[in-house]
Amino acid sequence: MRSTLLLLLAAGALAAQAPAPTPPPTPMPAWLKPGAAALEYEVVAWRRDIHAHPELSNRETRTGNLVAGILGVLGLETRRLAGTGVVGVLRGGRPGPVVALRADMDALPIQEVVEVPWKSTVPGVMHACGHDAHTAMLLGAAKLLAQHRAELRGTVVFLFQPAEEGAPAGEFGGAKRMIAEGALENPKVEAIYGLHQRPEGPSGTLGWRSGPLMAGSDTWHLVLHGTMAHGAWPNRGNDAVLMAAEAIQALQAIRSRRIDPVKPFVLTVGTIHGGNRHNIIADRVELTGTMRTFEPAVRERAIALMHETLKGACAIHGGTYELTFKDDDNPPVDNDPRLASAVRPLLAGLGVLEEQDLIMGAEDFAHYQRKVPGFFLFLNSGKGKSGGNHTPDMNLDEAVLKIGVAALAGMAWGHADIRP
Ligand SMILES: [Zn+2]
Ligand SMILES: [Zn+2]
Numbered sequence: 254m255r256s257t258l259l260l261l262l263a264a265g266a267l268a269a270q271a272p273a274p275t276p277p278p279t280p281m282p283a284w285l286k287p288g289a290a291a292l293e294y295e296v297v298a299w300r301r302d303i304h305a306h307p308e309l310s311n312r313e314t315r316t317g318n319l320v321a322g323i324l325g326v327l328g329l330e331t332r333r334l335a336g337t338g339v340v341g342v343l344r345g346g347r348p349g350p351v352v353a354l355r356a357d358m359d360a361l362p363i364q365e366v367v368e369v370p371w372k373s374t375v376p377g378v379m380h381a382c383g384h385d386a387h388t389a390m391l392l393g394a395a396k397l398l399a400q401h402r403a404e405l406r407g408t409v410v411f412l413f414q415p416a417e418e419g420a421p422a423g424e425f426g427g428a429k430r431m432i433a434e435g436a437l438e439n440p441k442v443e444a445i446y447g448l449h450q451r452p453e454g455p456s457g458t459l460g461w462r463s464g465p466l467m468a469g470s471d472t473w474h475l476v477l478h479g480t481m482a483h484g485a486w487p488n489r490g491n492d493a494v495l496m497a498a499e500a501i502q503a504l505q506a507i508r509s510r511r512i513d514p515v516k517p518f519v520l521t522v523g524t525i526h527g528g529n530r531h532n533i534i535a536d537r538v539e540l541t542g543t544m545r546t547f548e549p550a551v552r553e554r555a556i557a558l559m560h561e562t563l564k565g566a567c568a569i570h571g572g573t574y575e576l577t578f579k580d581d582d583n584p585p586v587d588n589d590p591r592l593a594s595a596v597r598p599l600l601a602g603l604g605v606l607e608e609q610d611l612i613m614g615a616e617d618f619a620h621y622q623r624k625v626p627g628f629f630l631f632l633n634s635g636k637g638k639s640g641g642n643h644t645p646d647m648n649l650d651e652a653v654l655k656i657g658v659a660a661l662a663g664m665a666w667g668h669a670d671i672r673p
Contacts, residue, residue: 280599280667280670281598281599281602281603281663281667282401282663282666284401285397285659285662285663285666286602286603286659288397288400288401288659288662289393289397289655289656289658289659289662290655292393292396292397292655292658293654293655293658295393295396296389296390296392296393296654296655296658297389297651297654299319299323299388299389299392299393300385300386300388300389300390300651300654301370301371302319302371303316303319303358303380303385303388303389304371304372304373304380304385305371305372305373305374306373306374306375307360307361307373307375307378307379307380307385308337308358308359308360308375308378309359309360309361309362309378309421310359310415310416310417310418310419310420310421310426310427311336311337311359311415311416311420311421311424311426312337312359313337313338313358313359313415313416314337316337316358316388316413317333317337317338317339317358317413317415320339320341320358320388320392320413321333321339321341323392323395323396324339324341324392324395324411327341327343327395327396327399328399328402329341329342329343329395329399329411330342330344334431334434334435334436335414335415335416335426335430335431335434335436336415336416336426336430337358337415338358338412338413338414338415338430338431338434338436339411339413340410340411340412340413340436341395341410341411341413342408342409342410342411342440343395343398343399343402343405343408343409343410343411344402344408345402345403345404345405345406345407345408345409346402346403346404346405347403347404347405347406347407348406348407349405349406349407349408349668349669350406350407350408350443350444350668350669351407351408351409351410351440351441351442351443352407352408352409352410352442352443352444352445352446352665352668353409353410353411353412353436353437353442353444353445353446353621353625354391354394354409354410354411354412354445354446354447354661354664354665355391355412355414355428355445355446355447355618355621356384356387356388356390356391356411356412356413356414356447357384357387357388357413357414357415357416357417358384358387358388358413358414358415358417359384359415359416359417359418360373360375360378360379360380360381360382360384360385361378361379361380361381361382361418361643362377362378363377363378363379363381363643363644363645364376364377364379364645365379365381365645366645366646367639367645367646367647367648369648379645379647381642381643381644381645381647382417382418382642382643382647383449383450383451383452383634383642383647383649384417386450386634386649386651386654386657387448387449387450387657388413389654390448390654390657390658390661391411391413391661393654393655393657393658393661393662394411394658394661394662394665395409395411397658397659397662398662398665398666401666405666406669407668407669408440409665410436410440410442412431412436412445414427414428414431414436415427415430416430417616417617419472419581420581427581427617427620428617428618428619428620428621429617429620432620432621432624437621437624437625442624442625443625443626443668444589444592444625444626444627444628444668445618445621445622445625445626445627445628446592446596446627446628446629446630446661446664446665446668447618447621447627447628447629447630448629448630448631448632448657448660448661449616449629449630449631449632450631450632450633450634450649450653450657451631451632451633451634451635451641451642452634452635452636452639452640452641452642452647452648452649452650453633453634453635453639453641454607454633454635455605455633455635456633456634456635456636456650456652456653457604457605457633457634457650457652457653457656458604458605458606458607458633459600459603459604459605459606459607459630459631459632459633459656459660460607460609460630460631460632460633461593461597461600461606461607461608461609461630461631462588462593462608462609462610462611463588463590463593463594464587464588464590464593465547465585465586465587465588465611466585466586466587466588466609466611466612466629467585467586467611467612467613467614467615467616467619467629468517468519468545468546468547468585468611468612468613468614468615469545469546469547469552469582469583469584469585469615469619470543470544470545470582470583470615471543471544471545471546471552471556471578471579471582472541472542472543472578472579472581472582473541473542473543473544473559473576473577473578473579474539474540474541474576474577474578474579475500475539475540475541475542475563475574475575475576475577476537476538476539476574476575477493477496477497477500477527477537477538477539477540477567477572477573477574478493478536478537478567478572478573478574478575479491479492479493479494479496479534479535479536479537479538479570479571479572480534480536480571480572481529481533481534481535481536482533482534483532483533483534484530484531484532484533484534485532487534489534490534490536491534491536491570491571491572492534492535492570492572493527493528493534493535493536493537493538493572494527494528494534494535494538495570496538496566496567496569496570496572496574497525497527497538497540499566499569499570500540500562500563500566500567500574501522501525501540503562503563503565503566504520504522504559504562504563505520506562507520507555507558507559507562508520511554511558512551512554512555512558513551516546516547516548516551517545517546517547517611517613518544518545518546518551518555519543519544519545519613520542520544520555520559521542521543521544521545522540522541522542523541523542523543524539524540524541524542525538525539525540526538526539526540527539544556545613545615546585547585547611556578559576560576563576583615583616583617583619583620584619584620584622584623585615585619586615586616586618586619586622586629587619587622588622588627588628588629589622589626589627589628591626591671592626592627592628592668592671593628595667595670595671596628596630596663596664596667599660599663599664599667600630600660600663600664603656603659603660603663604632604656607633609631616629628664630660632653632656632657632660633653634649634650634651634653635650636648636649636650
């Protein structure tokens with residue numbers, strides 16, 4: 254009796270602590286997989302066309318025009334924004350929420366070495382992050398959903414974004430600019446979905462994760478100031494090259510000795526330029542790098558430690574420093590748990606679902622998630638010999654494109670079922 258009562262009390266306590274009920278899973282419409290498969294030829298053709306004509310960040314003129322033309326033929330309302338960006342609006346025949354799907358369109362300054370018939374025709378520019386595939390898959394999703402417009406509940410907004418890789422110096426771009434120019438307004442977007450291909454892992458597997466997924470990123474710029482002198486009389490100057498050596502070593506101790514080892518954190522020195530001549534003590538060295546974090550507290554602590562470290566490294570050699578952070582920071586990509594759990598069964602029906610580990614890479618999709626709940630997915634497209642993203646021999650398996658089309662269309666279609 255007494256034990257029964259205790260059990261009942263314990264059950265009551267558990268019930269009180271139970272999390273909010275998970276939303277119903279997104280059902281898979283019968284037409285989703287066959288419909289996406291039927292569009293495969295067209296989607297691959299779009300991808301190859303965009304791949305052969307890559308354009309750098311904020312220069313996606315041809316790609317944007319191509320996208321706007323196709324959306325127009327599909328009967329979507331289209332508008333241009335953020336320079337080369339395109340927004341397409343598909344209004345369904347039934348009432349429902351407004352949900353956005355996003356793709357990025359920019360390429361990278363890399364010379365492609367993969368020998369394929371659709372190899373880049375632009376010297377030194379290549380779709381090495383698969384944004385050509387993202388754009389083609391989103392066009393496929395737009396076509397598929399437009400075919401089912403009458404039964405579509407609510408509105409789907411298709412965002413084709415420039416400059417995910419970062420706008421050129423002195424320019425504004427990417428997700429921040431899309432948002433600033435009203436991408437999430439008129440109609441007002443309630444949730445957003447997106448994906449990124451990765452030319453690795455078993456082709457067609459999907460990397461799913463609820464909560465934090467990708468790191469926040471900060472770009473930093475450092476100038477070390479010394480005093481010039483003859484190389485044979487170093488005592489008359491303050492050597493900025495030696496300061497740089499000291500600083501680079503000491504900065505790595507922030508990761509190894511100053512930040513909690515279980516907290517994800519990366520501090521990379523990417524470039525170093527300085528000095529005048531072999532027999533002159535350098536008065537100036539410039540370094541740039543990236544910092545990756547998941548938690549604001551770690552980020553703030555790391556910035557403070559960078560200043561502390563640099564102050565010391567320069568003081569030893571009688572110099573000074575200037576440390577600045579570029580205004581291109583991305584917060585972490587953080588998947589809304591409600592959306593993540595709702596789309597999970599649908600995605601499991603499209604490919605082998607894998608629990609995705611945290612990734613120190615960053616994505617400006619995070620900016621949309623700061624405005625509305627969002628979910629971001631990895632689509633693995635590993636195929637034979639291929640470099641990773643951002644390499645000259647990056648090559649993705651086009652067989653995954655139809656899976657991406659179905660995933661994008663399915664997530665937008667099913668969002669009506671998971672409204673609060
Ligand atoms: Zn990239
Ligand atoms: Zn990318």
